[in-house]
Amino acid sequence: MKFGGEKVDLGKIVLLKAIKLYSSILGLVAGPGDKLLFPFVVSNIGGESEIVEFLVSGPEGWFTRILGQANDEVLKAALSPGLSLNFQLEVKIPLTSSGERKLTLTTVGKTNSSLDFIIKVQSSEKTIGEIISCQFPGKLCAPGETIRFPLSVKNPLGVKLQFRLNVKFFPSNWIVFVRNVGGEAVTIVTLEGGESVNLNVEVSVPAGESEGEYEIIFGASSSAVSRDLTLFVVVEEKLEGKP
Numbered sequence: 001m002k003f004g005g006e007k008v009d010l011g012k013i014v015l016l017k018a019i020k021l022y023s024s025i026l027g028l029v030a031g032p033g034d035k036l037l038f039p040f041v042v043s044n045i046g047g048e049s050e051i052v053e054f055l056v057s058g059p060e061g062w063f064t065r066i067l068g069q070a071n072d073e074v075l076k077a078a079l080s081p082g083l084s085l086n087f088q089l090e091v092k093i094p095l096t097s098s099g100e101r102k103l104t105l106t107t108v109g110k111t112n113s114s115l116d117f118i119i120k121v122q123s124s125e126k127t128i129g130e131i132i133s134c135q136f137p138g139k140l141c142a143p144g145e146t147i148r149f150p151l152s153v154k155n156p157l158g159v160k161l162q163f164r165l166n167v168k169f170f171p172s173n174w175i176v177f178v179r180n181v182g183g184e185a186v187t188i189v190t191l192e193g194g195e196s197v198n199l200n201v202e203v204s205v206p207a208g209e210s211e212g213e214y215e216i217i218f219g220a221s222s223s224a225v226s227r228d229l230t231l232f233v234v235v236e237e238k239l240e241g242k243p
Contacts, residue, residue, distance in 0.1 A: 018046025019079070019113045021105065027118040032097055033157030033224055035193070037067075038089040038117055042107060044079035050109045051078050056089065058103035063092040089117070092158065095224040097121045131156055131227040132220055138232040144207035148200045149231050153220045155191035161222040162190045167201070168228065169217040175204040176216060203233060211236050 023040035030036055044050050053076050056064040067088040068074045077085060089105055098121050106114045134151035141147045155161050165187055170176045177185045179200045189197050201218055216231040 018044060018048065018050055018111050019052055019107050019109055020045050021107060021113045021115045023115055023117070026116070027120070029120045029122060030093055031157065032093055032095045032121060033159045033161075033193070034093050035158035036091045036093070036119065038091065038105075039086065040089060040105065040115060041084050041086055042077065042079065043084040044081055046111075047081050048110075049078065049080050051076060052107040052109040054087075055106045055108055056103060057106070058091075059097065059101045061094045062097070062101075062103070064103065065090050091117075091119065093119070093121055095157070095159065130154065131225060132218065132229040134229060134231070137229065138234070140234045140236060141203075141205055142238040143205055143209040143235060146202065146204040147233070148202050149218075150198065150200055151218070151229065152196050152198055153189065153191070154196035155193055155222075157224060158193040159224075160190065160192050161224060162188060163220045163222045164188050165199070166219050166221075167216060168219045169215065170203070171209075171214050171216075173206045173209075174214075174216075177202045178218070201231060203231075205233065205235055209235050 020043045021040060022043065023038055025038055028036055042052065054066045054074065058064060066074045067090055069086060074087060079085060091103065100118060100120045103117045103119065104114055105117065106112055132151060132153055134149055137149065139147050139149065153163060165178045167176045167178065178187070179202055180186050181198050191197060201216065203216060212235055214233045214235065216233065217228055218231060219226065219228045
């Protein structure tokens with residue numbers, strides 16, 4: 001190129017990358033077994049059409065995939081010049097994971113572009129949430145009666161879990177069963193992520209039991225999370241005219 005009658009060497013002209021990745025969320029706190037969604041945008045800022053392939057690298061055993069706007073899995077995408085498309089990076093965290101982990105999303109085409117996502121995996125009451133709930137954990141009954149405690153067991157994580165149900169403690173000579181809503185005695189329940197099941201803890205108090213307050217401890221345990229719930233039974237003789 002000539003400038004003012006002199007030849008000027010402009011050197012190599014470097015063009016901007018044709019593909020750009022952007023996400024407003026680059027880090028999240030989650031619990032073991034959770035499923036996360038990171039929204040991101042792919043933009044073609046070049047002058048030619050681009051076909052890009054999505055690659056994700058991360059910790060061993062983590063499940064990832066790219067979802068389109070119809071929640072279908074996407075492997076490649078074609079972008080004309082100036083076009084931007086919205087996607088989501090779906091991440092499923094294994095139950096055994098902990099600590100801070102990094103995932104790298106890369107679009108591979110004529111040019112490559114990458115984004116790093118940080119996930120802090122921590123197990124706490126806040127991230128796990130409630131597992132066993134009972135609206136009326138304390139009840140009154142007379143000797144010889146049978147009472148029931150309706151309760152719910154919920155899988156608070158994002159993966160299927162099998163929970164073992166058991167009554168860890170109850171007074172001697174009492175009879176206690178865990179039953180489903182159909183009346184069947186159950187010991188194990190399988191729940192999808194976020195699913196719950198209604199159960200009844202059925203308690204039969206011996207006819208000669210002394211008055212007083214007694215405790216029953218119900219437990220639900222899985223390979224990932226376990227919880228106990230204490231139920232209270234107040235035994236009183238039913239006197240005539242007493243509610």
